[in-house]
Amino acid sequence: MSIKSDHWIRSMAENEGMIEPFEFGQVKENNGERIVSYGTSSYGYDVRCSREFKIFTNINSAIVDPKDFDNNSFVDVESDVCIIPPNSFALARTIEYFRIPRKVLTICLGKSTYARCGIIVNVTPLEPEWEGHVTLEFSNTTPLPAKIYANEGVAQMLFFESDEVCDVSYKDRQGKYQGQTGVVTPRT
Numbered sequence: 090m091s092i093k094s095d096h097w098i099r100s101m102a103e104n105e106g107m108i109e110p111f112e113f114g115q116v117k118e119n120n121g122e123r124i125v126s127y128g129t130s131s132y133g134y135d136v137r138c139s140r141e142f143k144i145f146t147n148i149n150s151a152i153v154d155p156k157d158f159d160n161n162s163f164v165d166v167e168s169d170v171c172i173i174p175p176n177s178f179a180l181a182r183t184i185e186y187f188r189i190p191r192k193v194l195t196i197c198l199g200k201s202t203y204a205r206c207g208i209i210v211n212v213t214p215l216e217p218e219w220e221g222h223v224t225l226e227f228s229n230t231t232p233l234p235a236k237i238y239a240n241e242g243v244a245q246m247l248f249f250e251s252d253e254v255c256d257v258s259y260k261d262r263q264g265k266y267q268g269q270t271g272v273v274t275p276r277t
Contacts, residue, residue: 090194093248095129095243107265108134108188109186117232119240121165125202127242135200136241137184140223141272142237158275159194171237172231173208181237182272183223187246191217192254196247203243207231218258 095103102111102221115135115192127135143163151159163180173179189195194217194250209228228234237243260267265276 090249092132093193093250094132096157098129098248099135105188105190107188107190110184113220114237116123125200125238125241125243130245133245133247133268134185135196135245136185136223136225137241138237138239138243139184139222140167140169142166142168142238143272143274144171145178155275156277160274161247163274169239171227171239173227173235173237175229175232175234177229179229179237180196180225180272180274181225181227181239181243183225184228184240185201185272186220186222187215188220189215189217189259190250191250192260193217194249194251196249197223197244198247199244200242203237205229206235208237212244215246216259217255218260219267220260220277221266222271224273225265 099113101107113124115128115130117126127137143165145162146164150155151162153162170180171179173200195215197212203210207230209230210225211228212223266273
C-alpha cells in the first residue's frame with residue numbers, strides 16, 4: 090500500500106471524478122482575505138466545510154445512543170460560521186463529493202490550524218468504493234466557545250492505494266452511508 094501524491098490525486102479527480110468540486114492547487118485567500126487553506130497538497134487534499142451544521146444540545150435531555158439516535162439532540166444551523174459551545178460537539182459535511190476507487194482507502198486528519206485551537210476533527214476512513222459527502226465531526230475540547238468557518242479548509246484527506254483490489258468493497262456490502270448527502274446522523 091502506498092500514499093498517493095498530488096499528481097495522482099489530480100489525475101483521479103480529473104479522469105475519474107474522485108473529488109467534485111476539485112481545486113487543483115492550494116487556495117489561501119478569498120477576495121484578498123486570508124482563509125484556512127483548502128485544495129490539493131503534496132500528499133493529500135484539504136476539504137472544505139459546507140454551511141450546514143448540527144450542533145449538539147442538551148435542552149431535551151436526550152441520551153446519545155448510536156442504536157436509537159434522537160435527532161432532537163441537535164440544533165440545525167446554516168451559516169458561514171458555526172459556534173460550538175465549550176466541551177461540545179457539532180456535525181457538518183464537506184462541500185466536496187467523493188467517489189473512492191476500489192483499490193483506495195482514504196484517511197482524514199484535522200488541519201493543524203484547528204488542532205492548535207483545541208478543535209478536533211474526526212472522520213472515519215472512507216472505504217473502497219464509498220461515495221458521498223463526508224460527514225465531519227468537530228469536538229471543541231476547550232472551556233471556551235469555538236468557531237468553525239464554512240467554505241474554508243477543515244481537514245486533509247490522505248489516499249492509500251493497495252497493490253490488490255479488495256474482495257468486498259463498501260459498495261458491495263451496501264454500506265448504510267453509501268451515497269450520503271447533507272449532514273448524516275448515526276444509522277444502524
